[in-house]
Every structure is written in structure tokens, then in C-alpha cells.
Amino acid sequence: MSQAGAAAGSGAATGAAGAVASGGGAFEQCVAGLKPVCKYDEKETGCAALTTTSIPLTNGMTWGNLEIKGGPYGAFVEWNEGKEFANPISAGESTCEFLAGAFGEPASVTADVLDLRGGDLSLYTVFRPACWKEGEKYPVITWGNGTCGQSGGYAALLASVASHGFVVFAANSRFTNGGNKEMIKALEFAKAENENPMSVYYQKLDFERVGAMGHSQGSSATAVAASDERIKTVILWNGGLTANKPFLAVSGERDIANYTPQQMDTAVQGASQPGAWLFYHKVLETGGNVTGHLTLMEQPERVVDPTVAWFKYMLNGDAEAKKMFVGADCGLCNKKEDFEFGSHNLP
Numbered sequence: 213m214s215q216a217g218a219a220a221g222s223g224a225a226t227g228a229a230g231a232v233a234s235g236g237g238a239f240e241q242c243v244a245g246l247k248p249v250c251k252y253d254e255k256e257t258g259c260a261a262l263t264t265t266s267i268p269l270t271n272g273m274t275w276g277n278l279e280i281k282g283g284p285y286g287a288f289v290e291w292n293e294g295k296e297f298a299n300p301i302s303a304g305e306s307t308c309e310f311l312a313g314a315f316g317e318p319a320s321v322t323a324d325v326l327d328l329r330g331g332d333l334s335l336y337t338v339f340r341p342a343c344w345k346e347g348e349k350y351p352v353i354t355w356g357n358g359t360c361g362q363s364g365g366y367a368a369l370l371a372s373v374a375s376h377g378f379v380v381f382a383a384n385s386r387f388t389n390g391g392n393k394e395m396i397k398a399l400e401f402a403k404a405e406n407e408n409p410m411s412v413y414y415q416k417l418d419f420e421r422v423g424a425m426g427h428s429q430g431s432s433a434t435a436v437a438a439s440d441e442r443i444k445t446v447i448l449w450n451g452g453l454t455a456n457k458p459f460l461a462v463s464g465e466r467d468i469a470n471y472t473p474q475q476m477d478t479a480v481q482g483a484s485q486p487g488a489w490l491f492y493h494k495v496l497e498t499g500g501n502v503t504g505h506l507t508l509m510e511q512p513e514r515v516v517d518p519t520v521a522w523f524k525y526m527l528n529g530d531a532e533a534k535k536m537f538v539g540a541d542c543g544l545c546n547k548k549e550d551f552e553f554g555s556h557n558l559p
Contacts, residue, residue, distance in 0.1 A: 242343035252368040258342035283376030286342030294336040297401040302387035308360035317500040337363035339374040351421035356388035356430025368512040389433035421527040445526035453479035464492030466504035488555035
């Protein structure tokens with residue numbers, strides 16, 4: 213792990229460095245030491261909140277620079293980890309400039325998507341709580357990037373999820389469904405860290421509570437990874453309608469697959485597993501031809517709450533989080549101007 217992560221493994225409350233709280237108010241001290249607001253892809257800083265990126269719109273206005281308030285643990289991002297579990301780098305990397313440009317998004321957005329931020333494509337980015345509570349174990353989520361997407365581009369979502377008490381292991385690969393099983397190797401990396409006395413994650417990860425999610429190609433990789441017996445539930449972002457584990461499928465207007473809410477509902481109602489679907493309206497007008505494929509990157513403030521609630525519900529059995537998805541007045545119900553939602557057989 214990084215030097216900051218290794219230092220945190222000592223058990224001292226080190227504030228924004230990512231403390232292991234050891235009692236006597238250490239957790240509270242750590243939280244108090246978090247940086248109040250961080251840029252969405254800020255490296256190795258304990259953060260209480262994150263800002264979103266800026267998206268130029270066709271009307272001359274700009275969307276973004278919004279603050280996403282973090283959860284009670286704060287967020288910390290470890291970059292370029294897991295050398296012992298390195299993945300091969302795909303030959304498809306040479307196509308990324310062309311593929312990203314084909315989306316037709318503003319030049320600044322395309323450049324942001326392609327900016328690796330010093331990331332090693334063979335390694336991993338880990339999004340974790342900045343402050344730990346002594347004796348508490350945390351669910352694990354394995355993440356898959358979309359084609360030519362990079363982990364830092366999803367950081368506002370993934371770090372926000374981590375701040376609510378989850379540890380997200382994200383392979384940096386931009387071709388996660390090419391047969392290398394990066395999402396499963398991420399779990400093996402997580403397991404090794406959990407068993408390593410020198411790691412900040414030592415005995416802090418709960419492998420009875422494991423989830424998976426990914427975007428586009430990463431969504432397809434998630435559906436494949438769902439066959440792993442450790443994975444209990446998945447979220448499919450903009451790719452696929454069902455899985456062989458309890459699932460949430462997400463799409464929206466102007467998505468690549470061009471699903472309709474009716475198609476999503478039909479698929480979920482006929483699924484063999486409990487499932488739900490979420491379809492976003494009011495997608496940004498950027499001039500791009502499939503901007504709805506990028507909602508979780510361009511408007512992460514819209515997707516953080518349902519993502520956190522889904523994993524709290526499915527992995528933690530959180531009754532309050534369940535209310536977002538279940539019941540006639542559920543949190544995602546009856547808001548058709550903004551999004552549509554449906555479910556089948558949720559427990």
C-alpha cells in the first residue's frame with residue numbers, strides 16, 4: 213500500500229492521512245481532520261466531500277462543480293496498488309483516443325476521460341473510508357471501468373460510496389471484459405490485503421458482504437463476475453438488464469443500448485433473480501450523441517444516493533436503505549419527470 217496507507221495501519225489516529233481509530237474519540241478526531249472539500253479525483257487525501265467535474269453544455273452554460281457531501285467515514289483514495297496482482301494491458305488501449313472522441317462530447321470532457329492521472333493500467337485504485345472504527349469490518353465492492361474509462365473519472369461516485377463504509381477495489385484496466393477477469397483478481401487482491409498484518413486493510417474487510425458494479429463494458433464484466441460465489445449483489449451501469457445475482461440495472465435517455473423503460477421493466481419482471489431498474493430522464497445536453505451513457509460520470513450527484521442505498525440494503529440489510537426501493541412510496545418511486553423505476557421480487 214502507499215506510505216499513507218501503511219502509516220494508517222499502525223492504529224494511530226492520523227486525521228486526513230486515513231486513520232485507524234482506536235477508541236477514546238480517535239474516530240471523531242480523524243473525521244474532524246478531514247479536508248472539508250476535495251476535487252473529485254484528488255489523490256490520497258482524507259475528504260469529507262467531493263466536487264464534481266465541469267461539463268460544457270450546448271446552451272453556453274456549464275454543469276458541475278457541485279459538492280457531494282460524503283458519508284460518516286470520509287473518503288480516501290489509494291492509487292496504483294496491487295503489483296502482485298497486476299493485469300495484462302489490453303492491445304485495445306491504442307484505440308481509446310478514437311473511441312472516446314466518437315461520443316461527441318465536448319473536448320474538455322473527452323480529455324478528462326482519457327487523462328490517466330498517472331494511473332498504471334495494470335494495477336488498481338482503491339476507494340476506502342478515510343477513518344475506520346475499531347473492530348468494524350467493511351463490505352467489499354469490486355468495480356469495472358467502461359471501455360477507455362479510467363478509475364479517476366468515476367472517482368466522485370466511487371469515493372462517495374467508500375465514505376459510507378465500503379471499500380471499492382477498482383482495476384485500472386480500461387478493457388475489463390476481455391477475459392482477464394480483472395474484477396475477480398481485484399477480490400483476490402483485497403483478500404490478500406485483509407490477511408496482511410502490514411496492510412491498512414488487515415482484518416477490516418468482510419467477505420460475507422461482497423458486491424460488484426461496473427460501467428458499460430465493465431457492466432458486462434460485472435455480469436460475468438457475478439458467477440463468483442462471494443458476490444452477493446451487483447449494479448449494472450449502462451450495459452445489460454439482468455444478472456444471476458440480485459441486481460440493479462441502470463440506463464437512461466440517449467444511452468448506447470437505447471433501452472426504453474418498458475424494455476427494462478419487462479426484462480426485470482422476467483428475471484430469475486430479484487432485481488430493479490432505474491431509467492434517467494433530464495440527461496445533459498452537451499452535443500454528444502449518447503450522453504445518457506455517461507450520467508454516472510457527468511452527473512454523479514444523481515447516482516450516489518441510490519448506489520449507496522442499494523449496497524446498504526443488499527449487503528448490510530439496512531431497513532432504512534430498503535425504503536428507497538420497496539413500497540408504493542419508495543424513495544425512487546413517483547418521480548417520473550426525473551427518472552423511472554421498477555422492481556421485481558425484492559426481499
